[in-house]
Amino acid sequence: MLMQKLNNKSLLGLNKKIINCNSCERLLEFRNKIAKEKRKMYRNENYWGKPITGFGDIKAKIMIIGLAPAAHGGNRTGRVFTGDKSSDFLFECLGNIGLANQNYSINKNDGLKLLNTYLTLSLKCVPPGDKPTKQELLNCSKFLKEEFLILQNVKAIVALGKIAFDSILFFYKKNFIFDAKGINFSHGHTIDLPDNKKLIACYHPSPRNVNTGRINLLKFTNLFKQIIMLVS
Numbered sequence: 001m002l003m004q005k006l007n008n009k010s011l012l013g014l015n016k017k018i019i020n021c022n023s024c025e026r027l028l029e030f031r032n033k034i035a036k037e038k039r040k041m042y043r044n045e046n047y048w049g050k051p052i053t054g055f056g057d058i059k060a061k062i063m064i065i066g067l068a069p070a071a072h073g074g075n076r077t078g079r080v081f082t083g084d085k086s087s088d089f090l091f092e093c094l095g096n097i098g099l100a101n102q103n104y105s106i107n108k109n110d111g112l113k114l115l116n117t118y119l120t121l122s123l124k125c126v127p128p129g130d131k132p133t134k135q136e137l138l139n140c141s142k143f144l145k146e147e148f149l150i151l152q153n154v155k156a157i158v159a160l161g162k163i164a165f166d167s168i169l170f171f172y173k174k175n176f177i178f179d180a181k182g183i184n185f186s187h188g189h190t191i192d193l194p195d196n197k198k199l200i201a202c203y204h205p206s207p208r209n210v211n212t213g214r215i216n217l218l219k220f221t222n223l224f225k226q227i228i229m230l231v232s
């Protein structure tokens with residue numbers, strides 16, 4: 001109980017640091033530009049336009065990691081995987097299999113709760129063209145490191161998409177003795193990490209992957225069912 005209180009406090013402190021971070025000049029300019037210019041359909045909304053913290057159950061055994069916030073999703077709503085097509089698909093799955101209390105994620109006040117799951121990003125700010133530089137990933141990895149330290153029950157890291165997957169390999173190469181040579185992204189591929197966690201590759205729930213049939217709800221849900229078994 002005491003440990004949990006300390007962890008809650010640490011997470012609040014960490015999130016405060018993340019929200020106030022301006023370390024990457026290029027990303028600071030870009031997130032502000034998006035927030036100012038807006039997408040036409042959201043022109044009457046106030047965009048968040050700041051770094052995005054993680055969200056979910058602090059006692060989670062499953063951590064889901066995306067690469068970075070979406071320009072008009074997280075960067076607009078202020079919560080990770082909230083308010084865009086990718087989050088619609090992701091939460092339809094998480095809600096159906098009981099990792100979320102509902103199957104939609106539309107804004108910060110929608111009542112969403114994650115169960116045994118924590119959702120975060122390798123990079124907390126939206127990058128131009130969804131392509132961060134190595135230095136930006138390195139700058140932001142200090143926050144991911146702290147999240148790993150606070151979320152002590154995590155057993156499985158699910159990387160959504162190849163770039164998120166590669167960013168986790170990059171993180172482990174920088175922080176552990178870990179040879180990632182020959183490890184390639186393949187949906188469902190599970191890798192043993194040097195701190196005894198498992199890394200699982202999962203297609204990103206993007207409209208492109210859904211529309212081309214690369215991923216569908218059944219395939220996505222089946223993988224998450226296997227992950228739930230893995231951490232049980």
Ligand code: SF4
Binds near residue numbers: 024028136
């Ligand atoms: S990407 Fe990370 S390190 Fe860079 S400004 Fe955003 S929060 Fe800070």
